[in-house]
Structure formats: structure tokens, C-alpha cells
Amino acid sequence: MNNYEKFFQLHHQPAPFIIANAWNVKSAKLIEENGYKAIATSSGAIANSLGYEDGEKIPFSELLYVIQRIRSCTNIPLSVDFERGYTNDLETLNGHIQKLIEAGVVGINIEDAQGEETYLKKLNGIKSYLVKTNQQLFINARTDGFLQKLDSPLERTLERAKLYKEAGADGLFVTGVSDTSIIKEITAAVSLPVNVVGTPKLPAVKALADCGVKRISMAVFLYNATYKQLEKVVKDVKEEQSFTPLF
Structure with a gap:
């Protein structure tokens, strides 16, 4: 079973799986070494770690380099937070997709913050490209109706889910x-x-399993927690005038 097949299967088992979001090789290796079945990246964490704001402010070439390094140093399936695709040009978008596949990526999240019309063009374009080139990539369609506080977010989410599945979302x-x-x-x-x-605000994994959830992400929160701890250590060293907090 290849990594794509393993990743696909994780979404169709009885219990949900937790996927931790990495931002560099060290974080990805720690995730793998602690028994997680797959790694996701966090666009916000990668961008912030390199001095960029989130929201496609990081050049795709720099994002790709980090992804390539993570993939070269880990063995479990890797999914990438692809934001909005880092372009609105469909040909360029497919070029980005090809580079991710060549790097060994098995899945992407792609978000619909630009609206349904633009999103469906991108989603259809990606799926057509994958079919045409006989390649596999798990497309996790991210829908932001609740996050954007759109009118009737539940109804909008259900409508989009149907459209996105028809367009090839996994x-x-x-x-x-x-x-x-x-x-x-x-x-x-x-x-x-x-x-x-x-x-x-969400309950434990078992309760989410009872809700029918299949995948639970950590997003940028793992990155934030890591650097909150780092901040505490450096503050303690300065305040205590001791290196004990390092050990």
C-alpha cells in the first residue's frame, strides 16, 4: 500500500484520526516519531516561521522548499495546506500541483474563501489535471462559511459540500x-x-467520533503552543539569571 492509499484509508476507518500540523523538518519528525499516522503542514506556521504573514504572503517556491525538506526526512503520508493554490491562473495552479506530487505529497487542503465560483473553477481544474495525467492526490475541500460568518452558514456548507464532491473533492x-x-x-x-x-471549545476525540468526524487537525495551534513554551523558557532564563530553565 502506497502513502496515498494509506492516507485515503485513514479517512474511511471507523474512528477519526488526529493529524498534527508541522512547519519544518524537526516538527514533522517529532510527529512521526510519536506515532501519528500522517503529517499535515500549517500554512500559517510555515509562513510565520519564515517571517511572513499568513494568507499566501510566502512565495510558493519557499513553501515548496520546506515541503520538500519535510518529505525527504519523513516516511508517513504528507498533506499540504495549499491555501487558495497560490495563484488564480489555472495553468499555474496545475504546475504547483505537479510540483507537490513530485515532492511526494499525497493530499492538499484548498480553501474557498474567494467564493464558490472561483473555487469550483480551481477544483474542477485540479481534478481534470489529475485525471488527465493519471495521478492521485487527496483533495480536502476547506469551506469557510462559519469562519467568515456568512449568512446561513450551515445551509451554505451543505450546499457547497454537494458541489465540491461533484467536482472531485475527497x-x-x-x-x-x-x-x-x-x-x-x-x-x-x-x-x-x-x-x-x-x-x-470542541470536546475530546471520542465525542467528535460520536459526531461522525473522520479527521481532526491541529492547524497552527501546535506551532503556537511550541513557541509559547519557548517564550516562557527565554523569559525565565533572563529573569532568573540562570540557565536551569533550559534543562
């Missing part, structure tokens, strides 16, 4: 949702495996 990533009753409505109505982000 999973549905719903951001900004923390009400378990709403999550249950989504998973009951959607045939795609549903991904949510683990936050303090």
Missing part, C-alpha cells in the same frame, strides 16, 4: 465550527469524510 474540511450539534448535522448530511480543527 474530503470536507469545515472551519470555524464548534457546536457538536451542528457538526452532527453536517456529518449526517455529507457523504464526504469530515475534518474539523481541534480547539478548546
Whole structure:
């Protein structure tokens, strides 16, 4: 079984799987060494670690380099936070997709913050390219209706889920949702495996499993937690005038 097949299977098992989001080789290797079945990247974490703001401010070439380094040093499936594709040109978009596949990436998240019309053009373009070139890539369609506080976000999410599946999406990533009753409505109505982000407002993994969730991400929160701890250490060294906090 290759890494794409392993990654696809993770979304179709009875229990949800937790996917941790890396931003460099060290974080990715720690994720793998601690028994996670797959690695995702966080666009916000990678960008911030290199001095860029999130939101496609990092050049794709720099993002690709980090992805290539992560993939060359790990063995488990790797999925990439692809934001909006780092372009609006469909030919360039397919070029980006090809470079990710050549790097060994098995999945992407691609978000619909630009609206359904633009998103469907991109999604259809990617799927057509994959079919034409006989390649596999798990497309996790990220829908931001709740995050963007659109009118009737649940109804909009369900409508988009149907459109995105027809366009070739393999999973549905719903951001900004923390009400378990709403999550249950989504998973009951959607045939795609549903991904949510683990936050303090959401319950433990078992409760999310009972809601029908198949994938739980850490997003940028793992990165934030890591550097919050680093900040504490450097502050303690300075305040205590001792190197004990390093050990």
C-alpha cells in the first residue's frame, strides 16, 4: 500500500484520526516519531516561521522548499495546506500541483474563501489535471462559511459540500465550527469524510467520533503552543539569571 492509499484509508476507518500540523523538518519528525499516522503542514506556521504573514504572503517556491525538506526526512503520508493554490491562473495552479506530487505529497487542503465560483473553477481544474495525467492526490475541500460568518452558514456548507464532491473533492474540511450539534448535522448530511480543527471549545476525540468526524487537525495551534513554551523558557532564563530553565 502506497502513502496515498494509506492516507485515503485513514479517512474511511471507523474512528477519526488526529493529524498534527508541522512547519519544518524537526516538527514533522517529532510527529512521526510519536506515532501519528500522517503529517499535515500549517500554512500559517510555515509562513510565520519564515517571517511572513499568513494568507499566501510566502512565495510558493519557499513553501515548496520546506515541503520538500519535510518529505525527504519523513516516511508517513504528507498533506499540504495549499491555501487558495497560490495563484488564480489555472495553468499555474496545475504546475504547483505537479510540483507537490513530485515532492511526494499525497493530499492538499484548498480553501474557498474567494467564493464558490472561483473555487469550483480551481477544483474542477485540479481534478481534470489529475485525471488527465493519471495521478492521485487527496483533495480536502476547506469551506469557510462559519469562519467568515456568512449568512446561513450551515445551509451554505451543505450546499457547497454537494458541489465540491461533484467536482472531485475527497474530503470536507469545515472551519470555524464548534457546536457538536451542528457538526452532527453536517456529518449526517455529507457523504464526504469530515475534518474539523481541534480547539478548546470542541470536546475530546471520542465525542467528535460520536459526531461522525473522520479527521481532526491541529492547524497552527501546535506551532503556537511550541513557541509559547519557548517564550516562557527565554523569559525565565533572563529573569532568573540562570540557565536551569533550559534543562
